[in-house]
Amino acid sequence: MSADAPVLSVVIPVYNEEAVLPALFARLYPALDALGTSYEVVFVNDGSKDRSAALLRAQFEQRPRETRVVLFHANFGQHSAVMAGLSYARGPHVITMDADLQNPPEEVGKILNRLEEGYDYVGTVRQQRQDVWWRRVLSRAINRLREWITPIRIADQGCMMRGYGRAVVDALNQTHEVNTFIPALASLYAMRPIEIPIAHEERAAGQSKYSLYSLVRLNFDLVTGFSLVPLQLFSMVGMAVSVLSALLVLWLFIRRLIIGPEAEGLFTLFGIVFFLIGVALFGIGLLGEYVGRMYLQVRARPRYIVQAVLESQHSAPASILDTQRLRALAQRGDVETVDRS
Ligand code: UDP
Ligand code: MG
Numbered sequence: 001m002s003a004d005a006p007v008l009s010v011v012i013p014v015y016n017e018e019a020v021l022p023a024l025f026a027r028l029y030p031a032l033d034a035l036g037t038s039y040e041v042v043f044v045n046d047g048s049k050d051r052s053a054a055l056l057r058a059q060f061e062q063r064p065r066e067t068r069v070v071l072f073h074a075n076f077g078q079h080s081a082v083m084a085g086l087s088y089a090r091g092p093h094v095i096t097m098d099a100d101l102q103n104p105p106e107e108v109g110k111i112l113n114r115l116e117e118g119y120d121y122v123g124t125v126r127q128q129r130q131d132v133w134w135r136r137v138l139s140r141a142i143n144r145l146r147e148w149i150t151p152i153r154i155a156d157q158g159c160m161m162r163g164y165g166r167a168v169v170d171a172l173n174q175t176h177e178v179n180t181f182i183p184a185l186a187s188l189y190a191m192r193p194i195e196i197p198i199a200h201e202e203r204a205a206g207q208s209k210y211s212l213y214s215l216v217r218l219n220f221d222l223v224t225g226f227s228l229v230p231l232q233l234f235s236m237v238g239m240a241v242s243v244l245s246a247l248l249v250l251w252l253f254i255r256r257l258i259i260g261p262e263a264e265g266l267f268t269l270f271g272i273v274f275f276l277i278g279v280a281l282f283g284i285g286l287l288g289e290y291v292g293r294m295y296l297q298v299r300a301r302p303r304y305i306v307q308a309v310l311e312s313q314h315s316a317p318a319s320i321l322d323t324q325r326l327r328a329l330a331q332r333g334d335v336e337t338v339d340r341s
Contacts, residue, residue, distance in 0.1 A: 006038040006066075008112055011085030011096045013078050014056065015046040019205035020100050021055045029063060031105040035112065042068045043099075044085045047075035057310060064312035076304040078209070079218075082160070082182055084304050087173050092166045096182070101204035102130065103161035111163035114194055120165030121190030123183065125156040126200035135215070142219045149229035150222075152184045155195055157222065162186070178296040178303060179221040188226075224289050231290065234283045241276065 010032065014021070032039050045053045053071060060067045070084050082096050093115040097103040114122045129136060139158050146152055164172070164186055171189040172182065187193055210218070223230065255262065 005090040005092070006040045007091055007093060008032070008035070008037055008039040008108075009089030009091035009094045010039065010041045010108065011044070011082055011089055011094060012041065012099050013044050013046055013081035013085065014048060014052050014099045015075060015078070015081070015209050016048045016050045016052060017099045017206055018048075018050040018052050018055060020203070021052060021059075023204050024099055024101055024105075025059050027101065028105040029066070031108060032066070035109050037112070040066055040068055040089070040091065042070065042085045042088050044070045044081040045072060046078065046081040047072045060310045067310075069310040071307045071309070072304055073307040074305075078160075079180055079182055079221075080304045083172070083180070084306065086164075086169050086182075088309070089169065094164045094166070094169050095162070096164070097161040100206065100208075102201055103159070104199050104201055107161065107198050110196065110198070111161070114196060115163045115165060119163075119192045119194045120168050121186050121193040122163035123154050123156070123187065123193060123195035124159045124161055124198040125195055126159045127197050129158075129200050130202040134212075138215065138219075142222070146184075146222060146226075150184075150226040152187055152222075152226055154183060154187050157181075157183060159183075159198065159200070161198060165190075167191075176300075176303075177225065178301075179225060179293060181218070181222045181225060184222060184226055220289060224293060230286055234286060237279065238283075241279075 010028075012024075017024075028041065032041070043056050043059075045056055056069045056071075060069050068088060070088055072081065072084070076084075085096070086094060093112060095108055095111050095115075097105070097108075111122045111124070143157060146157065160183070162183055168186050168189045172186060175185060177185075252262070
């Protein structure tokens with residue numbers, strides 16, 4: 001952390017948000033100014049195809065001291081964008097939020113207070129969530145599944161407006177997972193977590209960037225990224241089916257000796273076989289999910305590529321490379337780093 005690092009870093013991913021950015025700037029900066037602490041806003045443009053990048057640049061020119069803009073040349077996804085933002089954030093307290101004003105900027109102060117009290121993870125629970133009904137139903141189901149099969153205990157996984165302490169952010173920056181779900185990961189790393197209620201609003205303008213398909217993919221990341229229970233469940237189903245069919249064969253054998261061969265029940269057999277084929281295909285697909293993720297991980301392509309960073313000279317660059325270089329130097333004893341443990 002450089003000496004002039006701000007107290008608070010706000011990380012905001014932006015993907016095709018030209019409709020909402022002016023409203024965001026108009027509410028965010030006054031809300032942050034009112035906190036009376038030094039801050040920086042790290043915008044990450046996730047390869048927007050509209051005028052978002054130009055709007056971000058204009059905002060940077062207007063508030064160069066408080067604004068940094070990380071530009072991707074392509075769309076790498078919300079969580080990759082947030083990861084990039086976290087690696088550029090310099091403050092001891094970091095808050096992530098969405099660009100679409102579903103997370104009111106006025107709530108930043110509430111989260112910051114908790115971080116300053118010493119909590120290193122401030123989770124949020126949306127009061128009166130403003131989303132379409134099928135999103136609410138889907139996320140309730142996934143919530144329950146996650147509680148059941150993963151060690152993650154968060155009340156409301158969907159809200160990205162959360163606060164993280166420096167230690168948690170450093171841990172996140174060292175996590176080189178290709179597909180990840182940041183709030184869940186952070187809740188595992190946190191030593192003093194807390195959850196607070198938070199207001200939620202309707203999207204101010206534009207449309208949700210998530211289709212049903214990308215939501216399903218994201219939730220698969222959540223389940224496969226934090227649990228092997230689905231695989232183990234399949235082993236158990238396999239064992240149960242084996243035992244049952246062994247019993248069936250034994251019974252058929254005894255029946256043949258006593259009563260004679262049986263011929264009826266052909267379609268029952270079809271029914272059972274098709275059901276089991278379905279189970280088997282599902283199992284192969286599930287296996288594929290894990291194997292595919294391993295493949296992505298083994299190839300170890302960078303999670304994102306930064307095209308350019310807009311920042312003023314006052315804010316010294318802290319790219320991942322810089323951080324790694326600093327750490328390596330620190331290990332050799334050439335430079336001193338602040339011990340944050
Ligand atoms: N986002 C992003 N990359 C993507 C999709 C979304 O950076 O590929 C950003 C988007 O600009 C917004 C945030 O992630 O700031 C949340 O997106 P959205 O509001 O569409 O999601 P929802 O609120 O519907 O879950
Ligand atoms: Mg939204």
